[in-house]
Amino acid sequence: GQNIDQPTEMTATEGAIVQINCTYQTSGFNGLFWYQQHAGEAPTFLSYNVLDGLEEKGRFSSFLSRSKGYSYLLLKELQMKDSASYLCAVRFWANNDMRFGAGTRLTVKP
Amino acid sequence: DADVTQTPRNRITKTGKRIMLECSQTKGHDRMYWYRQDPGLGLQLIYYSFDVKDINKGEISDGYSVSRQAQAKFSLSLESAIPNQTALYFCATSDLGGEAFFGQGTRLTVV
Numbered sequence: 001g002q003n004i005d006q007p008t009e010m011t012a013t014e015g016a017i018v019q020i021n022c023t024y025q026t027s028g029f030n031g032l033f034w035y036q037q038h039a040g041e042a043p044t045f046l047s048y049n050v051l052d053g054l055e056e057k058g059r060f061s062s063f064l065s066r067s068k069g070y071s072y073l074l075l076k077e078l079q080m081k082d083s084a085s086y087l088c089a090v091r092f093w094a095n096n097d098m099r100f101g102a103g104t105r106l107t108v109k110p
Numbered sequence: 111d112a113d114v115t116q117t118p119r120n121r122i123t124k125t126g127k128r129i130m131l132e133c134s135q136t137k138g139h140d141r142m143y144w145y146r147q148d149p150g151l152g153l154q155l156i157y158y159s160f161d162v163k164d165i166n167k168g169e170i171s172d173g174y175s176v177s178r179q180a181q182a183k184f185s186l187s188l189e190s191a192i193p194n195q196t197a198l199y200f201c202a203t204s205d206l207g208g209e210a211f212f213g214q215g216t217r218l219t220v221v
Contacts, residue, residue: 033209042200042212043153087152091207096160097168098143098202098210102152 004101006088011107017076020104022088026069031091034062034073037103038084046073046086075106083108113137116201116213123191123220131186131216133201142184143202143210144168144176153200159184191220 004024012018024032031050035043047055049064049071061074073086085103092099114135123129133142140161145153155168157176165176173195175187188195196219202210 031207035210040198040215042214043210045209045211048209089153089210095158095166097155097158097166098204099155099169100145100153105150 004088004090004099006086006101006104008102009105009107011109012078014078014080014108014110016078017074018078018106020073020075020086020088020106022071022073022101024069024071024088024090024101026066028093029066029069029090030093030096032062032064032071033089033091033098034060034071035087035089036084037087043087078108080108080110082106112214114201114203114211114213116199116216118216119214120217121219123218125192125220127191129188129191129218131199131201131218133184133186133213135182135201135203135211137203137205137211138181139203139205139211140181141204141206142178143204144174144184144186145200145202146170147198147200147215156186156199188218188220191218193220196220 006022034046037043047062054063059076064071085105087103088101117132143158144156154170159178199216201213204210
């Protein structure tokens, strides 16, 4: 299969840093995406990794290790509005479609 | 106007009824997708299409069908709706290798 695994829930404090992990089957990997989704709303794109290493975009960074089938999303200087679900999605060569993990629900507390 | 538009936004229908969810896009993308999301869960791929003549089944296609009427239009049908098809449905588009852009979702309730 094309299992994509993320923790179900995480809690962090406003102003802190949080890391959300994602693991996936490495066979046929063709790119990894992170999306943010507020309850009842559409997912919105955060970041994309296809090569190993760190991609930084303001407060958000994403890391990829292709050999380990591992990625993480790093959120710095957490704000209350960052409370949302974070979805890891992988594109595989076999179908070239986009498959999603179940998402990690992040709660930011004051 | 939104780049990806879904209609209707909300729908309540009875078991056994046929229902169509519509999606149109102005992004000019070739690739279009239909996903289903159940409460507290991620997105499951129902069908996807890479161009007008290309339709592919996703993870959970049973009970659903699709039609790609034009590059910009991709509709999802439930031939005979059942209560466990109650969910939030998202249409998305992308170009080759790029990120997906999502519509605002259709909340479907089957009673």
